[in-house]
Amino acid sequence: xxxxxxxxxxxxxxxxxxxxxxxxAWLRVxxxxxxxxxxxxxSTPEKAAELTKQxxxxxxxxxxxxxxxxxxxxxxxxxxxxxxxxxxxxxxFIQRFPATLELSFFAIAIAIVIGVxxxxxxxxxxxxxxxxxxxxxxxxxxxxxxxxxxxxxxxLASSALGLPSSGRQDAIDATRVTGFFTLDGxxxxxxxxxxxxxxHLILPSIALATIPFAVIFRITRAAVLDVLxxxxxxxxxxxxxxxxxxxxxxxxxxxMLPVVTTIGLQTGALLSGAVLTEKVFGFPGVGEALAIxxxxxxxxxxxxxxIMATSVYVVVNLLVDLxxxxxxxxxxxx
Amino acid sequence: xxxxxxxxxxxxxxxxxxxxxxxxSAWKRLKRSPVFLTGAVIIGxxxxxxxxxxxxxxxxxxxxxxxxxxxxxxxxxxxxxxGHPLGGDLQxxxxxxxxxxxxxxxxxxGIGATVIGLTGGLILGTLAGAIGGxxxxxxxxxxxxxxxxxxxxxxxxxxxxxxxxxQFTVILAVAIVQIPVFARLLRGSMLAQRHSDHVLAATALGxxxxxxxxxxxxxxxxxxxxxxxxxxxATAIIEAAALSFLGLGNPDDRIPEWGQMLGDVQKxxxxxxxxxxxxxxxxIIVALGFTLMGETLREALDPKNRR
Numbered sequence: 050x051x052x053x054x055x056x057x058x059x060x061x062x063x064x065x066x067x068x069x070x071x072x073x074a075w076l077r078v079x080x081x082x083x084x085x086x087x088x089x090x091x092s093t094p095e096k097a098a099e100l101t102k103q104x105x106x107x108x109x110x111x112x113x114x115x116x117x118x119x120x121x122x123x124x125x126x127x128x129x130x131x132x133x134x135x136x137x138x139x140x141x142f143i144q145r146f147p148a149t150l151e152l153s154f155f156a157i158a159i160a161i162v163i164g165v166x167x168x169x170x171x172x173x174x175x176x177x178x179x180x181x182x183x184x185x186x187x188x189x190x191x192x193x194x195x196x197x198x199x200x201x202x203x204x205l206a207s208s209a210l211g212l213p214s215s216g217r218q219d220a221i222d223a224t225r226v227t228g229f230f231t232l233d234g235x236x237x238x239x240x241x242x243x244x245x246x247x248x249h250l251i252l253p254s255i256a257l258a259t260i261p262f263a264v265i266f267r268i269t270r271a272a273v274l275d276v277l278x279x280x281x282x283x284x285x286x287x288x289x290x291x292x293x294x295x296x297x298x299x300x301x302x303x304x305m306l307p308v309v310t311t312i313g314l315q316t317g318a319l320l321s322g323a324v325l326t327e328k329v330f331g332f333p334g335v336g337e338a339l340a341i342x343x344x345x346x347x348x349x350x351x352x353x354x355x356i357m358a359t360s361v362y363v364v365v366n367l368l369v370d371l372x373x374x375x376x377x378x379x380x381x382x383x
Numbered sequence: 384x385x386x387x388x389x390x391x392x393x394x395x396x397x398x399x400x401x402x403x404x405x406x407x408s409a410w411k412r413l414k415r416s417p418v419f420l421t422g423a424v425i426i427g428x429x430x431x432x433x434x435x436x437x438x439x440x441x442x443x444x445x446x447x448x449x450x451x452x453x454x455x456x457x458x459x460x461x462x463x464x465x466g467h468p469l470g471g472d473l474q475x476x477x478x479x480x481x482x483x484x485x486x487x488x489x490x491x492x493g494i495g496a497t498v499i500g501l502t503g504g505l506i507l508g509t510l511a512g513a514i515g516g517x518x519x520x521x522x523x524x525x526x527x528x529x530x531x532x533x534x535x536x537x538x539x540x541x542x543x544x545x546x547x548x549x550q551f552t553v554i555l556a557v558a559i560v561q562i563p564v565f566a567r568l569l570r571g572s573m574l575a576q577r578h579s580d581h582v583l584a585a586t587a588l589g590x591x592x593x594x595x596x597x598x599x600x601x602x603x604x605x606x607x608x609x610x611x612x613x614x615x616x617a618t619a620i621i622e623a624a625a626l627s628f629l630g631l632g633n634p635d636d637r638i639p640e641w642g643q644m645l646g647d648v649q650k651x652x653x654x655x656x657x658x659x660x661x662x663x664x665x666x667i668i669v670a671l672g673f674t675l676m677g678e679t680l681r682e683a684l685d686p687k688n689r690r
Binding site: 067068075189191194195196200317321322324325329339340343344359363366 | 533535542543625630646652653666
C-alpha cells in the first residue's frame with residue numbers, strides 16, 4: 050500500500066514535469082504572447098523588443114525552461130501580467146485557492162447529498178415516474194451550459210430570494226487566519242462573517258453542483274441497479290434479513306465503488322466548472338483567475354494554475370484509488 | 384501512469400462492449416425505446432433545420448437591418464415586431480434568422496470536433512492496439528498525460544494558445560480533448576479482440592495483419608465508438624459555448640453559431656436575458672437529443688442488458 054502510494058506520487062512528479070514542459074513550450078512559441086498583452090495598443094516594435102529582452106523571452110526556449118524550473122523550485126513562478134498585474138503568480142494562487150476549495154467543497158457536498166440518495170431511490174423504483182423524471186432531469190442537467198445556469202440563478206434567485214449574487218466584494222471584513230472565509234469567522238468568533246461567507250456561497254455552489262450531481266445520480270442509480278440484480282441480494286432477502294440491513298450491508302456497500310470513483314473524478318474536474326461559475330459570480334477564486342488569465346493571456350499565472358489544477362486532479366484520483374481498499378476488502382488483500 | 388484508474392476504467396468498460404453480434408439485438412431494442420426515439424426525432428429535426436436554414440431564415444443573419452432601433456445609450460434593442468418575431472440583436476440583426484442559420488455552424492462545430500477527435504483517436508488507438516509493444520506504451524503515455532488534466536480545462540488551454548481565434552480553433556480545441564478518449568477506447572477494444580476466436584481464425588487462414596486490423600478488428604470496435612461519438616456531439620456544442628463565454632471563441636459573428644451567440648451576450652444578460660435564453664434553449668435541446676441517443680445506445684450495447 051505504502052509502496053503503491055509512493056510509486057504513484059513519483060509518477061505525479063513525472064506528469065507535472067512533462068506537463069509543465071509542454072505548457073511552457075506551447076505558451077512561449079505562440080504569437081500574441083505576454084508582450085503584446087502587456088503593451089496592448091501602445092505596442093511599437095522597439096518597445097516590444099525591449100520588453101521581450103526584459104522578460105528573457107529572446108533566449109532559447111530550453112534555457113528559458115530550465116531557468117523557469119530553477120526559479121519554480123524556490124517558489125518563484127513569475128509575475129502576473131494580467132490577472133493582478135505585478136503580483137507574484139504564487140501569491141495569487143495562495144490567496145485565491147481557499148475560496149475555490151470552499152466553493153468546491155459545498156458544490157460536491159450538495160451533489161453527493163442529493164445525488165446518492167436520489168440515485169438509490171430511483172434504482173429501487175425502477176421504471177416509476179419518479180425514476181423516469183429524475184433520469185430525464187439529470188440528462189437535462191448535463192445538457193445545460195454551466196455558465197448559463199449560473200446566470201439564470203444569479204438573475205432569478207438573487208432577485209426573488211434576496212441571495213447575494215456578487216462574489217465576495219461585500220464580504221464582512223473579518224480577521225484572516227486561514228484564508229478560508231467560512232472558517233476564519235468561526236475561529237475568531239466573528240459569526241456574522243461566517244454567515245456572510247456561507248450566504249455568498251449558496252448560488253455559486255448550486256450552479257457548480259449541477260453537473261457532478263447529474264453524473265453522481267446516474268452512476269449511483271446504475272450501480273444500485275447492478276447490485277440489486279445480484280444473487281447475494283436475493284439470498285439476503287430470502288434468509289429474512291430486514292430491509293435496512295440489506296440496504297446498508299449488501300446493496301450500498303457493493304454499489305459504492307463506482308460511486309466513489311465518480312465522486313473523485315467529479316471533484317477533480319470541478320475546477321473546469323469553477324472557471325465558468327466563478328467568472329459569472331465574480332467569485333474571487335482560482336477559477337476566476339484562470340478565466341481572466343485566458344482572456345488576458347497571463348502566462349505565468351496560467352502555467353502555475355493549470356499545473357496546480359492537474360496536481361489536485363491527480364492527487365484526488367490517487368485518494369480515490371486508495372479509498373477502494375477501505376471500501377472493498379478484496380482489493381486490500383491484493 | 385499517474386492517472387487514477389477510474390477515468391480509464393470507464394473508457395475501458397465501454398471498450399468491452401465491442402462486438403458486432405450485439406448490434407442486431409441492440410437495434411431491435413432501440414427501435415422500441417421511447418427515449419432513443421425522442422433523441423432521434425430531436426436530432427432529425429435539428430439536422431433538417433440546419434440543412435434548410437438558408438431557405439427557412441426570413442432575413443440575412445448578418446444584415447443590421449434594424450440598427451435604427453438599437454439605442455445604445457438607453458440600452459434598447461429591437462423588440463419583437465411583424466416580420467421579426469424574435470426582434471433583433473445588439474447589432475440590429477434579425478434574431479430568428481440568426482438562430483436558424485446558427486444551427487448550421489452549431490452542427491458543423493459538433494460534427495467537426497467529433498470527426499477530428501475520432502480520427503486522431505483512431506490513428507493513435509489503432510497504432511497502440513494493433514502494433515502493441517513500445518508503440519503501445521509510448522502512445523498510451525501521451526494519452527494518459529492528456530487524460531490527467533480536467534478535460535474542459537485542457538480545451539480552454541488549447542483554445543487560449545491560438546493568437547487568432549476562429550471557428551476552426553474552437554473546433555480544434557474541443558476535438559483534441561477527445562482524442563485520448565477515443566484512442567483509449569479503440570485500443571481497449573482492439574486488445575480485447577486480439578485473442579478472440581475470429582481474429583485467431585483469420586490469422587490461421589493467413590490473412591495479412593493489416594487486413595485483420597481493418598477488416599476484422601476495427602469494424603467490431605465500432606459500437607462503443609458510435610456511443611462515444613454521440614456523446615461528444617453534445618459536449619462539443621456545450622464546450623464551444625463555454626469557450627465563447629471566456630472570450631476564446633470565434634470573434635467574427637457575421638455567421639452566427641449558438642454557442643457564440645450565448646457566450647457573447649454575457650454583458651447584457653441582466654437587461655436582455657432573451658438574447659441568451661433562445662440560443663441556450665436551442666443548445667440544451669440539441670445536447671439533450673444527442674445525450675438521449677448516446678445513453679440509450681450505450682445501454683443497448685451493454686451485454687449485461689441483453690435479454
